[in-house]
Amino acid sequence: MQEMSLPYTRDLLLIGGGHSHALVLRMWGMSDLPGARVTVVNPEPTAPYSGMLPGHLAGHYDRRALDIDLVQLGRFAGARVVVGRVIGLDTEARVARLEDGRRIAFDVASIDVGVTSDMPTLPGFAEHAVPAKPLGPFASAWARFLEDSGPAKVAVIGGGVAGAEISLAMAHALALQGRPAEVHLVERDRALSGLPPRSATHLRAALARMGVTVHEDTDVQKITENAVRIGDQVLEADFVCGAAGARPQEWFGDTGLNLQNGFVAVGPTLESSVTGIFATGDCAHMTASPRPKAGVYAVRQAPVLLHNLRQRLSGKDGLKTYRPQRDYLKLISLGEKAALGDRFGMTFQGKWAWRWKDHIDRSFMNRFRDLPTMTQPALPQAHADGLADLLAGKPLCGGCGAKVGQEALMAALAETGGTALPGDDAAVLTVGAERMVLSTDHLREIVRDPEVMTRLAAHHALGDIWAMGAEPLSATANIVLPQMASRLAGRTLREVMSAAHEVMAEAGTTIVGGHTSQGAEMTIGFTILGRAHDTPITLDGARPGDILVLTKPVGSGLIMAAEMQGLAEGDWVAGALRHMTRSQGAASRLLRVAHAMTDVTGFGLAGHLRNICLNSAVGAELWLDDVPLLDGALELAGTDLRASLFAENRALVPDAPAGPRADLLFDPQTAGGLLAAVPEAELDVLDRLRDAGYPAAEIGRITDRVGQISIV
Template sequence: MTPATPIVKELVLLGGGHTHALVLRKWGMKPVPGVRLTLVNPGPTAPYSGMLPGHLAGHYAREALDIDLVRLARFAEARLLVDRAVAVDPAAKVVRLGSGREVSYDLLSFDVGITSEMPTLPGFAEHGVAAKPLGRFAGTWARICAESGPIAIAIIGGGVAGCEVAMAAAHRMRSLGREARVSVIDRGEVLTSVVPAARQRLLQGLSDHGVSLKEGVEIASVASDAVVLTDGTRIASDLTIGAAGATPQGWIAESGLPCKDGFLVVDAHLRSPADPAIFGAGDCVHLSHDPRPKAGVYAVRAAPILAHNLRAALLGQRSKPFRPQKDFLKLVSLGGKRAVAEKRGLAVSGGLMWQLKNRIDQTFMDKFRELPEMPLPKAPKGAALGVAEEMAGPVPCGGCGAKLASGALQSVLAQPAGASRPDVEAVPGDDAAVLRMGEAAQVISTDHLRGFALDPALVARAAAVHALGDIWAMGATPQAALAQVILPRVEARLQGRWLDEVMAAAGEIFAAEGVAVVGGHSSGGSELTVGFTVTGLLERPAITLRGARPGDALVLTKPLGTGVILAAEMQMKAEGAAVLACWQSMTTPSGAAARALAPVAHAMTDVTGFGLAGHLANICSASGVGAEVTLADVPLLPGAEALAAQGIRSSLWAQNRASVPADAPATSRADLMFDPQTAGGLLAAIPAEAVGTIPGATRIGTVTETPGLIFR
C-alpha cells in the first residue's frame, strides 16, 4: 500500500477575504502534498462586499452575499478555525486567537479586511453601526426593514461607498412604503475620488433619491437620535451608519511587522519586506511598490499571484510580481437596478450598467457556489477484485458514523470475553462496567472517534464529550481519563504541536467537568483518531438500560442530526452555519443535565452511533417495555431535516434502520431517528412529574406497557 504523504509544513491563512477565498479554490484543485492548510476566520462565511448595496436595496437576499467558508475549506482540504486573530508573533511564528488558542505556522498570509468602526468618535460604539464588517450591519438592517413608520438615516462618509449605501437605503425604504430622510455627512466634499463625469451622475442619483448632503462639517458625537456637529447642529438619525474610509485591524501594527498607517506593508511579491514567511493581500495591506486605493478588484486580481507565490515558497521555486492595473471598470449602484460605469474618465449610467454589474458579481460568486467536482481516487494498479468498487462508493463518515452497527455487534455484546470476576459487573447493552472495591464503586468506559473534521482540537473536544457520555448516563461523577491518540503521519517537529492541540482542547472539557487527565498512549497512523478511557465514581446504584416503567416520560437533552450534517459536510452539501451548530452541539458537555437526571432517572443512555431509535430500542428491550415517540417534539439541529429530505445519509444509517424494528412513517424527520449521533445527548426514562426539573431536556415521548417502538 502507498503510505500517506507526511505533513511537513504549516500554511495559515488569516481571514476569508476575496483573495484568500480564491486561493483556497485554487489550492483545492491543485494542493501541495505535505502541507496542512489552515484558514482562520471569525465566522463560517465571508461576505462579498460588491453585492452589499444590492442587498441593502432589496435586490439580493442576505445569504446571496456569503461565500461559504466551511464548504470551501472542505473542498481545499483545509482545517477551518472559526476564531479571530488578535496577535502575531513573527519571531515564534505563532498566531494568537481571540479564544486564547495559539496556531503555529511556517508560512502566514493576511487577508483580514478592514473596518468602518469609529472608535474615537464619541457615541458611535453605542449608537452607530459600521458598514464593514458586514455581520452586525446586516443584522441591524434586517431589523430596520422589519419595522414600520418614518425613519431618519445618517451615513458618515461621502465617498463612493457611503453614497452607494445612502442611495440603496433610500430605495429600500421607498419600496417598503416608508418615509425616509437620508443624509450623507462628510468633512469635505462628497465623491471627490471619482472623475467629474461619474461624479455628476452620482450626484444626480443622490438628488433623485432625495438624499441630503452635509458637506464641510465636523462631527462631535453620535446620539441615539441624532448626529451632533461641532457647531451644535443636530442631524436627525434613527440609524447612523459609518462608511468613512478604511480602518485597519489594530493588532496588525502591534505585531512589529512593517506597516503604513496600520496596513501591513508588502512588496511586489505580496511578501513582507521584513519576514519572508509572511504574505498579504486585499484591503489590509499596503502595496509598497505601487500603492493602490482600497478596492475589491485588486484583491481579486492579486489572488492568482498570491496562490502562485505561496506555492513557490513551499516548493522552493521562483515567485511572481503583482502588477496592479492603473485603471479598471468601476460600477457603482444607484439604489434601484441602475448603475454608473466609469473607465478612463468616461461615464455612462442606466439599467444596462446594473445588469453588467450584476453579471460580474454573480460570475464571481458562482466560482464558490459551483466548485469543481474532484474525481475520487482510483484503485492502485494490480489491486484485488472489489477494491475499485469499494473506493467508488461514498467516503466513510467520521465520528460515530464510522462505527459498526448494532447488528454487527450483537453476538459480541452477548458473549463478553475475558475472565469472570465478582467485582466487575458488565451490564449487557451498556458501554461501561461497574468495578466494585469494597464499599466503593467505580464506572469505567472507553470510546474513540475517527476524525470527522480536519481540526484535531475540534475532534478532541467532541471525543472528550463523547467518552464522558457513558459515565454521565450511568449516574456517575466523572473522575479520571486516559488518552489514546493516533496522529496522521507528520514531521517529527510537528508531532508535539499536534498532540498539544489535542490534549489542550480535551483538557478544557475534562477540567470543566472535574476530570483528571492522568496519561495515555499515542501512535502514528493513516488518519486522526482520538479516544479516551474514563472512570467515574458511583454514589448511588448505577443507572442502566433496565428500569424504564410504563408511564415514564422520555426526555432528550440534545437535538439530533450530527450524522447527516457531518455526512453532508464531507460531501460539501451542508451550509456553514448548520455545520457550526453541529460542532457546537458535539462539543457541549452534558454534565449539568446528567446531574439533574441522576436522582430521578429510571433508565438512561447516551445517544450515539445506534441513533435515537437504536438506543431507545435497547432501553425497551432491557426493561421489557415499549415506547411511543412524538416526532414533532424531537429537537433537531438546524438544517438536519432539510438535508435528510435531500436523501443524504450517514454511512451507518442503513444498518441502523435495518437493525431496529420500529413503526415509523416514511418521512425525513422519522429517518433522523436512525441517524448516528456523535457526542449526542442523554435519553432518559423519568417520572412524568420530573420533566420540568431537568435543564435543557425535551420530552419526546412516553414509555408504554406494550412492547414495540412507535414513532408518530
C-alpha cells in the same frame, strides 16, 4: 500496491477569508502542494463578498448569495477551517494567537483580514452604531433592522462611494417595505470627492431621486440611542452606519512587521518585511505602487500570492511580482436595479449597467459554488465481490457514523460470551464502598481541525459517564496522528492536549496519562473513570408513564457526512459543532431524577431509545414533530445523502414511517444529547434544563407495550 498518502512537512496559515485567500483556496484545491498542510482562520464560517453588499442591503440578493462558504471551500482545498479571530502574531516564533486563547503555529503565513470602519474615538459610536466593515456583522444588523415596521430614520457617516452606495441601497429597501423613511448621508469634507466630477454629479442626482439628504463639511460630534449630533443640528436616527474610510486591525502594531499608516507594508511580491509572511487585499499597503482600497486588486493578487506561497513552502526563491492596473472599472449600485459606471474618466449609467455588474458579481461567486465534485478513487478492474456496494460512491463517515452497526455488534458479543442485549453506557464497578463507572471511546477524524476533533472526542467520551448520572474522576488519552514531520506532530499534539485538558478541567477531572502513535488518519479517544454519587442510572429502569426528555437536537451525523463531501453549508456545520461540543455535565446532574438514561450516539435517537426499551422491558411512543433538529438537517434529509451507519440503524425499527424527518431518528450522532426517561412528577426538570441553556425537549413517553416503539 495501495497508494500511500504523503506526510505533512510544512504548515501554511491563511489569516482571514478575504477575496485573495478564497481564490487561493480554490486554486489550491485544483492543484495542491504535497506535504503542505493548510489552515485558514476566519471569525465566521463564511466570508461576504463586498461587490454584492449594496445589492443585498437593497433586497436584490439574499444572504446566501452574498457569502463565500469557507467550510465548503476548505473541504475542497483539503484545508482545515478554524472559526476564530486572530488578535496577535509572533513573527519570530511563527505563532498566531486567537481571541479564544488558541495558538496556531506556522511556517508560512498570509494575512487577508480586510479593514474596519469602526470609529472608536467618536462618542457613542461603539454603543449605538455599526461599522460597514467587517461586512458580515453589518449585513446582519441591517437585516434585523428591516424586521421592524413603522417610520425609519437612518444615518450613514462617510460620504465616499461606499457611503453613497449604502445610503441608496437602504433607501430602496425601505421604500420596498413601504415604510416612511429619512436617510441622511454625512461627510466631514466634500462628498464623493474621490470620483471624477461627471460621475459625482450623476451620483448626487441619484441620491436626490432616492430622497437621501446629503450633509457636507459637517463633523459628527456624538451619537446617542436615537440621534446623531452634527454641529448645532440633531438628526433623528434609529440605525447609524459608519462608512468613513478604512482603519487597519489594531493587532498589526504588535507584530513587528513594517507598517504604513497601520497597514501591513508589502513589496511587489506581496511579502512583508518578514520573509515568508505575506499580506494582501485591503489590509496591505503596496509600497511600490500604492492604490486605493478596492476588491479588484485583491482578486488580481491571488495568482501571484499562490505562486509565492508555494515557493516559500518549497524552500525556493523566484517570487513573482504583482503589477496593479492603473485604473479599474467602477460599477456603483444606485439602489434600484441600475448602476453607474466609471473608467478612465468615462461615465455611463442605466439598468443595463446593473445587469453587467450583476453578471460580473454572480460569475465571481459561482467560482466558489461550482466546485468540482469530490468522488471516491476509481475501483480497480479486479476487486473483491461486495467492494463496490460497500463504498456506494461515498466516503466512510467520521465520528459515530463510522462505528459498527448494532446488529453485528450484539451478535459478536453474544457469540463470545456476552449478552444479546445492548449494554449500559459504562461499566459499573464497586471499589470499597464506592460505585464507580468506567468507559472508553474514540472517534476517527470527522473534521480536519485537531483542536475541534479533540473537543468532540472528549465530550463524546464524557457522555457515557454523564449518562450514568456520574461525575468524571480521571481520564487517559489515546491519540493517533496522521504521519507528519516531527515538528508538525509536536505542534498538533500541543493543540490536541491543550483542548483535552481544557475540556476535562471543565468537567472537573484531569488527564492522568495516555498513549500516542502515528497512523493512517487522526483518531482520538479517552478512557474515563467516574464516580456515582448514588446508584448509577442505567438502561433498565424506565417505567410506563415516564416522559422522554432529550437535551440536544439531532442531525449531526447527516450534516457532518455532507460536510465530508463538501455539500453542507458552513453555517450548518458551525452550528452542529457548537451543539456537539456543548458540555452535558450540568444536564446530567439535573437529570439524576431519571429512571433510565443514555447518550444519543452512533445508533441514533430511535436506536438508543430501543436500547432503553429492551433493557427495561417497556415500549415507547415517540412524538416525531417534537424532536428538535439541527439547522440544515431537514434540508439535507430531503436529499439522498445519508450517514454511513444510517441503513443499519433504520433496519432495527422496520415499521418506522418514511420521510426525511423520520429518517433523522436513525441518524448516527456524535457527542449527542442525553435521552432520559423522567417520572412525570419531575417534568419541571425541563424548565431547569432550559434555564441552564440546553435546548431540551419533551419528545415522547414510555408505554407498557414491551419492545414496541410507536413513532407518531
